[in-house]
Amino acid sequence: MxxxxxxxxxxxxxxxxxxxxxxxxxxxxxxxxxxxxxxxxxxxxxxxxxxxxxxxxxxxxxxxxxxxxxxxxxxxxxxxxxxxxSILPSNDRDWAPDVAHGVTGTIDGTSVVLHHVRDFAWRTETDADIRWVTRRYDLDDLRSVDLLTSVWDNPAIAHTLLSFGFADGRHVVFSAEIRRKRHEAFSAIGGFFKRFELVLIAAEERDIVRLRTTIRREDVSLFPLRVPPDAARRLFRSYIDRANELATRPEFYQTVTTNCTTVVVRLAQEAGRGIPLDWRILLSGYLPDYLSDHGAIASDRPLDEIKASAKISPLARRETAGDDFSRLIRSGDLFVTATAR
The missing domain is CATH 1.20.1270 (Substrate Binding Domain Of Dnak; Chain:A; Domain 2)
Structure with a gap:
């Protein structure tokens, strides 16, 4: 041995x-x-x-x-x-002003009323004229759906938003966001540990987009999407249903499974868009590549050209008093040459 x-x-x-x-x-x-x-x-x-x-x-x-x-x-x-x-989500906390209200909505036929639409006038990242408004829309007048991506550090990670455009030139943006308490900062790791609730924000473009392009100086891109009218209306309704659900049954934000991009994809699937699962849903900076592969971007140009033309931060920063912000950020050639949606 x-x-x-x-x-x-x-x-x-x-x-x-x-x-x-x-x-x-x-x-x-x-x-x-x-x-x-x-x-x-x-x-x-x-x-x-x-x-x-x-x-x-x-x-x-x-x-x-x-x-x-x-x-x-x-x-x-x-x-x-x-x-x-025993740690349960809540809608009743001392929230940061920009997430103090989640949107809710009522639907009567094709008429939609959104309550608590954010319309802040931002001076700095922490200082704004606070204004929450009620907006009425007619789904028969819905004309466009656009994807916004906002990158602030790692290009593989982006915040994603959807903007719905109407025949009268108005746009409303939906954004699934972390719901921070007053004076609380976001932490991606905290999103794994029930630190934040999830909130669905509806806002004017001159608020939520300008905040990112001009105030925070983020790299924001705007992509016109190819969405049939019936699917666009279903997608809008699905956002309202989700918002009303969160108002009565709060949920925690989860960095991987319940974030801004997974909410968009889930709602698109509910609306019948038929978007398959893909790793680029998690690495949200690649979401435009994913949508382009499935023919969802309303342009026939090569993807590299689309992505270059989609950058709107330089356009937004040229804003002067009296400009129509939504028209300004769509003045690039991507929207001029976009194919029919």
Missing amino acids: PMGGPSPVSRPARLPSVALSLVALIGGAWLLGALFFQFDPPLRGLLMAGAAAVAMAIVALAWTRRLAALLVLVACLAAAAVWWA
Whole structure:
């Protein structure tokens, strides 16, 4: 029999201890993240220190008293699951002014009334004349659907919005956004830990688009979409249905599964657009490529040319007093040469 080193029996015997340690460490890491985003100092620090200490104690026990480690681990996981399930979304918090109201709507035949449409006049990112208005539209006058993408850092990640245009020149933009509390900043990681609710905002283009192009200096693109009239009306209605649903049954924003792009795709599918699932739904900066592959962009030009012509931030920044903002951002050649929708 070879001398030195573990016997053939001892290595498999260590596997349960390794497994217990891994579960304790992974569960502890998740719990630390959850505690970080669910509590404020000083309680946050105390709870995180306690969770880390318990996780390390379970790891130590896993190598000496395996059954005790298993029992403590199961008890901790059960307690964490009960606590996590008790965290429920709400529509009643001290919200940041720009997400203070989610849109709701009523439909009577083809007549639609939207309540709490945002119409802010922005001076800086944090200073604006606050105005929430009621708007009435006739779905028989719906003429266009345009996709907006807004990139602020990584070009693979973009915020996506849909703008609906009517025969009288008016446009209304729908945007699924995180609902921040007053003085709270967005965190993509926090979106995994029930930090933010989801809100559906309806806004005037001179508010929500200008905020991104001119005030925040983001790289915004506008793509005309090829959507049949019946599908466009169904898509508009699906936004209203979703907004009314969130008003009565709030949901958490989730960075991967319930974000601005997944909401758009889900609503398009409900409207009968038949958009298949694709990895570019998650990497939303590539959404125009995805839509182009499926013939949804109203242009027959090469995609590179479409994307170059779709950039509207330089146009928006030329705005002067009295300009029609919606017409200004559509003054590029992409909209002049767009094919029939």
